[in-house]
Amino acid sequence: xxxxxxxxxxxxxxxxxxxxxxxxxxxxxxxxxxxxxxxxxxxxxxxxxxxxxxxxxxxxxxxxxxxxxxxxxxxxxxxxxxxxxxxxxxxxxxxxxxxxxxxxxxxxxxxxxxxxxxxxxxxxxxxxxxxxxxxxxxxxxxxxxxxxxxxxxxxxxxxxxxxxxxxxxxxxxxxxxxxxxxxxxxxxxxxxxxxxxxxxxxxxxxxxxxxxxxxxxxxxxxxxxxxxxxxxxxxxxxxxxxxxxxxxxxxxxxxxxxxxxxxxxxxxxxxxxxxxxxxxxxxxxxxxxxxxxxxxxxxxxxxxxxxxxxxxxxxxxxxxxxxxxxxxxxxxxxxxxxxxxxxxxxxxxxxxxxxxxxxxxxxxxxxxxxxxxxxxxxxxxxxxxxxxxxxxxxxxxxxxxxxxxxxxx
Amino acid sequence: xxxxxxxxxxxxxxxxxxxxxxxxxxxxxxxxxxxxxxxxxxxxxxxxxxxxxxxxxxxxxxxxxxxxxxxxxxxxxxxxxx
Numbered sequence: 001x002x003x004x005x006x007x008x009x010x011x012x013x014x015x016x017x018x019x020x021x022x023x024x025x026x027x028x029x030x031x032x033x034x035x036x037x038x039x040x041x042x043x044x045x046x047x048x049x050x051x052x053x054x055x056x057x058x059x060x061x062x063x064x065x066x067x068x069x070x071x072x073x074x075x076x077x078x079x080x081x082x083x084x085x086x087x088x089x090x091x092x093x094x095x096x097x098x099x100x101x102x103x104x105x106x107x108x109x110x111x112x113x114x115x116x117x118x119x120x121x122x123x124x125x126x127x128x129x130x131x132x133x134x135x136x137x138x139x140x141x142x143x144x145x146x147x148x149x150x151x152x153x154x155x156x157x158x159x160x161x162x163x164x165x166x167x168x169x170x171x172x173x174x175x176x177x178x179x180x181x182x183x184x185x186x187x188x189x190x191x192x193x194x195x196x197x198x199x200x201x202x203x204x205x206x207x208x209x210x211x212x213x214x215x216x217x218x219x220x221x222x223x224x225x226x227x228x229x230x231x232x233x234x235x236x237x238x239x240x241x242x243x244x245x246x247x248x249x250x251x252x253x254x255x256x257x258x259x260x261x262x263x264x265x266x267x268x269x270x271x272x273x274x275x276x277x278x279x280x281x282x283x284x285x286x287x288x289x290x291x292x293x294x295x296x297x298x299x300x301x302x303x304x305x306x307x308x309x310x311x312x313x314x315x316x317x318x319x320x321x322x323x324x325x326x327x328x329x330x331x332x333x334x335x336x337x338x339x340x341x342x343x344x345x346x347x348x349x350x351x352x353x354x355x356x357x358x359x360x361x362x363x364x365x366x367x368x369x370x371x372x373x374x375x376x377x378x379x380x381x382x383x384x385x386x387x388x389x390x391x392x393x394x395x396x397x398x399x400x401x402x403x404x405x406x407x408x409x
Numbered sequence: 410x411x412x413x414x415x416x417x418x419x420x421x422x423x424x425x426x427x428x429x430x431x432x433x434x435x436x437x438x439x440x441x442x443x444x445x446x447x448x449x450x451x452x453x454x455x456x457x458x459x460x461x462x463x464x465x466x467x468x469x470x471x472x473x474x475x476x477x478x479x480x481x482x483x484x485x486x487x488x489x490x491x
């Protein structure tokens with residue numbers, strides 16, 4: 001079976017403006033979650049007043065005209081894609097053989113809502129012509145494709161919070177099918193705006209720990225009360241190992257396999273028996289030519305919701321039995337918050353770096369671990385075995401389950 | 410109240426620069442939007458929406474296609490301001 005490897009990474013998050021800074025901050029145990037300072041927080045009396053805004057604003061990186069023409073989620077995608085592409089050494093394959101498969105959960109919501117405000121206040125004639133191209137869900141994939149001039153298709157993967165991981169699973173498939181020589185995959189999200197905050201809060205999905213934002217995202221802790229909204233983008237460059245070696249590319253790690261399943265259970269709640277998630281784990285391992293016994297590290301989805309964290313544990317216990325209690329698990333949303341469509345991609349980068357550097361990043365805020373979730377949660381940076389075989393899990397509203405297997409090369 | 414041609418030109422140049430990045434100094438009489446300044450149709454449409462607001466005029470859709478040069482646009486705006 002064809003070996004697929006990662007040869008470039010790029011990211012912008014609340015921990016840093018690039019992949020390396022983000023990773024270093026993560027290992028140092030930093031939190032990127034801060035109070036929101038915008039006027040609209042008070043104006044709308046939002047029940048949640050903090051989030052994980054990107055540390056380096058897009059306006060400090062892109063030209064003004066790029067900012068004007070792209071929804072914030074696409075701005076972040078372009079920033080991360082440029083970094084990843086440069087990191088991969090700008091493969092010089094024919095552009096028709098370079099494919100983009102890129103994820104977002106909600107897409108151009110900021111553009112949409114601003115345009116509606118303009119329409120209500122000033123009328124239809126004031127709606128800007130670039131409104132549709134900016135708000136369309138494919139905007140980030142298209143922006144990356146146009147920026148890097150790739151012609152092998154610019155696909156958009158949308159499966160809520162599973163999107164970023166699903167895009168990587170797709171990339172593995174595309175490469176194994178031989179329809180591209182290089183795939184640019186990953187995800188983006190930027191919806192820190194009154195409406196989505198109000199909407200998630202209305203579902204009681206968000207933590208309301210307004211007095212202590214950095215301690216709000218606390219996966220597996222018995223006082224967890226919901227996820228923290230984050231924004232950011234993460235991009236990975238994937239190719240076959242043969243292709244990478246032929247062009248002398250540096251190789252971070254292998255994406256050994258991936259799988260996507262669906263719960264058909266409930267629109268927002270995960271199946272409490274974890275059947276769909278368990279199946280995605282098993283199938284991803286099978287796809288990788290591996291078994292559950294091979295896994296020695298997990299980057300969990302672990303959003304810090306009361307229901308979600310335990311459902312994931314149930315699924316993992318179903319697959320691994322009691323051995324799951326020994327496998328080191330990192331819940332990195334404790335530092336980054338939940339990037340929705342971007343989260344699977346950012347966590348894939350973390351898992352790739354874990355596999356390469358043999359180190360598991362810490363999980364913050366685990367003061368009192370929920371007794372019902374007796375996982376071996378990594379709370380300090382922890383050395384991993386030489387041959388890391390890791391899972392990165394992502395689950396999304398709609399019953400989407402996506403899992404990739406990452407291994408050291 | 411109508412502005413002078415030079416005032417409108419200055420305002421228009423800022424709008425063009427803002428939307429397209431074309432330097433303000435390049436937006437001068439005698440230049441064609443598409444041929445000389447390389448401004449595509451969607452940028453032109455955006456500039457028109459912004460110009461309506463900036464100059465307090467209406468520029469009907471069928472008129473936009475006739476505004477091929479900087480002169481066309483400035484002259485139209487000045488006369489529309491009355």
